[in-house]
Amino acid sequence: MDIRQLKYFTTLADEQTYTRAARMLHISQPSLSATIKKLEQEIGLTLIDRSAREIRITTEGRFLYREAQKLLHHYEHVSFEMDRLKHQGPLELAIGLIESSMFFISDILTRFKQEYPDVRVSLLETLSLGDVEKALTNFDIHLAITNQYIHQKDIDTIPIYEENLVALIPPEHHLSRKDSLTIHDLGGENFIVCKEGFQTRQDILNAFSKSGVKSNIQFEIERFETGCSLVEDGLGITVVPENYVRYSKQTNCAVKTIDDVSISRIVYLAYDKNRYLPPIVMRFIELVKGFFA
The missing domain is CATH 3.40.190.10 (Periplasmic binding protein-like II)
Known part of the structure; x- marks a missing residue:
């Protein structure tokens, strides 16, 4: 199972027909069909129910689709990040904030900018639980300071003050x-x-x-x-x-x-523990923890 196979499978699931999926992937329909069959053989599970005329994803296929989307999103992010690092270096830090963080965030950013004067910092308001989860999942931010406890196994939610x-x-x-x-x-x-x-x-x-x-x-x-x-x-x-x-x-x-x-x-520091976080992000996390130690 590789990235290409997962990309083909998720595209087929999205488009619901081999014709549209093959067109989206710029490949032939036979090539797409062969790739999906090979993927099924490799994992030993049926992903496409072929008993009906229209495309139907099996229960196993729906599970793979959900997880494959996460992997592909992460793969695209890492590829983009590596390319950016190659040309620019680690120059950005994106933080999700609640309103009341105004009382401490400037002090921490002052210390951070003394250590990393060339880093561009983006501050994004993430007020509701949906805002925080979406921003972290879509990699719009590296971390969030929030009063929402996030019940997701991929997200570390660390209390910093009450x-x-x-x-x-x-x-x-x-x-x-x-x-x-x-x-x-x-x-x-x-x-x-x-x-x-x-x-x-x-x-x-x-x-x-x-x-x-x-x-x-x-x-x-x-x-x-x-x-x-x-x-x-x-x-x-x-x-x-x-x-x-x-x-x-x-x-x-x-x-x-x-x-x-x-x-x-309770106000928390939240970040995706399975995502690659550059050293500057880890340093900012240390500064936040240290501020409230």
């Missing part, structure tokens, strides 16, 4: 005069929360549920910045990471701790 979540209250709101809040204080209030797919949303709503308090969600957002603006305009209350409030722009909202429940989140 932070509390705090409530943001509109300036003239009656709750802004309280020293601290309980989760029950927030029940019934117009609530602003991250949309589905964001771990922070899950952490907050779990706290409501465990306390038997029903949340009155009026706005769903992607960015904490948007939530803060809505709170400033008196449209509702939101809950955000304490470090986001501490290091973001000044706000006239009241910042209150929630004392009767523990609402916190």
Whole structure:
């Protein structure tokens, strides 16, 4: 089983006919058919159900297709990376970030650029779980700093720090005069929360549920910045990471701790452990771990 055979097989599975697949691969149909049969003989499994007129992939074939796509994607990436290294050297680092990473990322990048002044760094916002998984799987980023725990065997998800979540209250709101809040204080209030797919949303709503308090969600957002603006305009209350409030722009909202429940989140460093990571990427990972040691 080699890369060429896998490429032929996945193309046939995608195109669903030998004619289109052969045209895509710029080979003859007999050559494609012979390659698929040879692949089946080598692995001892039937990949194509030939009892029907149309192309049907067997259960074994579907498994091979999924795994072959990963291998081919990785092979193309490694080939591209080797060619780029040959001509340019390791000059790029791509990092996926959440909003609250602003409080530490500049310090780490300053140290990193002192060691590697010629490296071009790309910072990509990867906020939801889908964003992170897609960016890592497609090799859009080398690593991610995220509050999403990724349940994939190929991804290493390493906790680097934990932070509390705090409530943001509109300036003239009656709750802004309280020293601290309980989760029950927030029940019934117009609530602003991250949309589905964001771990922070899950952490907050779990706290409501465990306390038997029903949340009155009026706005769903992607960015904490948007939530803060809505709170400033008196449209509702939101809950955000304490470090986001501490290091973001000044706000006239009241910042209150929630004392009767523990609402916190863990921030992780995530990367594909099966992907080749250049030395500069490994060094950046070391710097992140060292910052929070």
